[in-house]
Amino acid sequence: MIGLEDRHTMVRHIETAHAGGARLRLACEVAGITVRTLQRWKAHDGLVVGDRRPGAERSTPAHALSNEERERILAVANEPRFADMPPARIVPMLADEGVYLASESSFGRVLRAHGQTRHRGRAKAPRQSRPPTTHVATGPRQLWCWDMTYLPAEVAGRWFYLYLILDVYSRKIVGFEVHDRDDADHAAHLVKRTALAEGIHAMAAKPVLHGDNGATLKATTVLAMLHWLGVKPSYSRPRVSDDNAFVESLFRTAKYRPEFPSKGFADLAAARTWAAQFAHWYNHEHRHSGIRYVSPAQRHAGQDDKILAARHALYVQARERNPRRWSCNTRDWSPIDTVTLNPERDIAVPNSIKLGVGKQRLAA
Numbered sequence: 157m158i159g160l161e162d163r164h165t166m167v168r169h170i171e172t173a174h175a176g177g178a179r180l181r182l183a184c185e186v187a188g189i190t191v192r193t194l195q196r197w198k199a200h201d202g203l204v205v206g207d208r209r210p211g212a213e214r215s216t217p218a219h220a221l222s223n224e225e226r227e228r229i230l231a232v233a234n235e236p237r238f239a240d241m242p243p244a245r246i247v248p249m250l251a252d253e254g255v256y257l258a259s260e261s262s263f264g265r266v267l268r269a270h271g272q273t274r275h276r277g278r279a280k281a282p283r284q285s286r287p288p289t290t291h292v293a294t295g296p297r298q299l300w301c302w303d304m305t306y307l308p309a310e311v312a313g314r315w316f317y318l319y320l321i322l323d324v325y326s327r328k329i330v331g332f333e334v335h336d337r338d339d340a341d342h343a344a345h346l347v348k349r350t351a352l353a354e355g356i357h358a359m360a361a362k363p364v365l366h367g368d369n370g371a372t373l374k375a376t377t378v379l380a381m382l383h384w385l386g387v388k389p390s391y392s393r394p395r396v397s398d399d400n401a402f403v404e405s406l407f408r409t410a411k412y413r414p415e416f417p418s419k420g421f422a423d424l425a426a427a428r429t430w431a432a433q434f435a436h437w438y439n440h441e442h443r444h445s446g447i448r449y450v451s452p453a454q455r456h457a458g459q460d461d462k463i464l465a466a467r468h469a470l471y472v473q474a475r476e477r478n479p480r481r482w483s484c485n486t487r488d489w490s491p492i493d494t495v496t497l498n499p500e501r502d503i504a505v506p507n508s509i510k511l512g513v514g515k516q517r518l519a520a
Contacts, residue, residue, distance in 0.1 A: 288498035293325040303403040308420035326456035340375030362386040
């Protein structure tokens, strides 16, 4: 580090040499600096200023706060009445009492130096949220997700409640019920009925049931039923709807269907009738984009491999008949082998889809 006096001396020597006919660049090279450094030293109307680097040693200004004043600021800022307040509130309140210790910026610098800019007193520092739980499904009946959504009634302020369980691998709605009140007994009954319908009791490996942090889905009645069935519960992070994206996307599809009544359902029977019709359409007629445009029922039954293979063969034949119409490979109709719920960002799962996005490719 070159001291301020040495800089003055060096600048004078360079200017003398330059005035005597030496090239400025060569004079700076002899002095061991660049022309840009010389220009920076001579900034501010030709005056040489001190070192501006953040780590440079600087003398303490005469008007700086003393150690006693800094300690006084810390003591006042940590008083019970000020422990949860920023300097912008502390300073005016002190002024109303006829006390002035320092400005808001000085308070802030002192608190920052002692790590108290955000949390003092009983305030807790923010905790880093845990990463989402990752689940992988390579076949049906391995990973389910469920949730409850509100169905509006024609009477304002009244709602019906749709409970729904979705098989993440096949996207099939494996269980649903509509009720006129939100109750944990309804959720427990739905899980039991779905498990029996899917034959979970005869399977060695039980499925994982992923849901949000709603009180209904985490009730003791539901947990007891899951334990009795051998189903492992899994939950999203608090206030993170994307952790249960498959069901959330399904609910959006349901409520934007043309059959969904814009003015609400007349009664519980109408809501149940609509739910049954939607589930049948979604499972058997809907061609899902996340599973290569086969129906969830076809994929759940293991029929998607033959269907996709037939599509691939048809496309290959079409390209052979008119090869000039194809600039590259045919459309990708390869089966999706793996579905990942909330995949870890640093882990790549081959031949899979993550949150409904296909990742594999099939050459013609």
